[in-house]
Amino acid sequence: MLQSLFFDSATSQSYSPALWVNERLYSYGEIETRARHVSAGLAAVGQTSDARRCLLFGHRSVAAYVGVLGILDARMAYVKLSPEIPATRIAAIIMQSGAPLMLVDRRSAGVLEEVLSLLDCLLLDERPDISYTRT
Incomplete structure (x- = not known):
């Protein structure tokens, strides 16, 4: 699998250049390290919710590349969502995917607020007595 090939390369050449994004070189x-951290977090959440899919909402960034590797390493499929497509289309894809988890990069968080306003969401801040996981 893709992530296995990447992690094998990371083991044999940890300090070698791997990715150039936004004027910065990443080894x-x-x-x-970042991808394994994401993978561990997703695996922990996935064990309790039996999640098999994860949405990845973000621009082309190091966070997005790390997210792909982390999701795949957690043995999940991912649905890539671009913040540049219309919010109504993003909301439709979210609903169709059935994915219970989403990774979001900081730069896309503002767009996500608009998308979430189009979905039926349960605001946990308003009902702290309720725990919700979409199945």
């Missing part, structure tokens, strides 16, 4: 080791 295999840096990317691996």
Whole structure:
């Protein structure tokens, strides 16, 4: 699998250049460390919710590349969502995917607020007594 090939390269050449994004060079080791962290977090959440899919909402960034590797390493499929497509289309894809989890990069968080306003969402801040996981 893709992530296995990447992690094998990271093991053999941890300090070698792996990715150039936004005028910064990232080594295999840096990317691996971040991706394994994402993978561990998703695996922990996935065990309790039996999640098999994860949405990845973000621009082309190091966070997005790390997210792909982390999702795949957690043995999940991912649905890539671009913040540049219309919010109504993003909301439709979210609903169709049935994915219970979403990774979001900071730069896209503002767009996500508009998308969420189009979905039926349960605001946990307003009902702290309720725990909700979409199945």
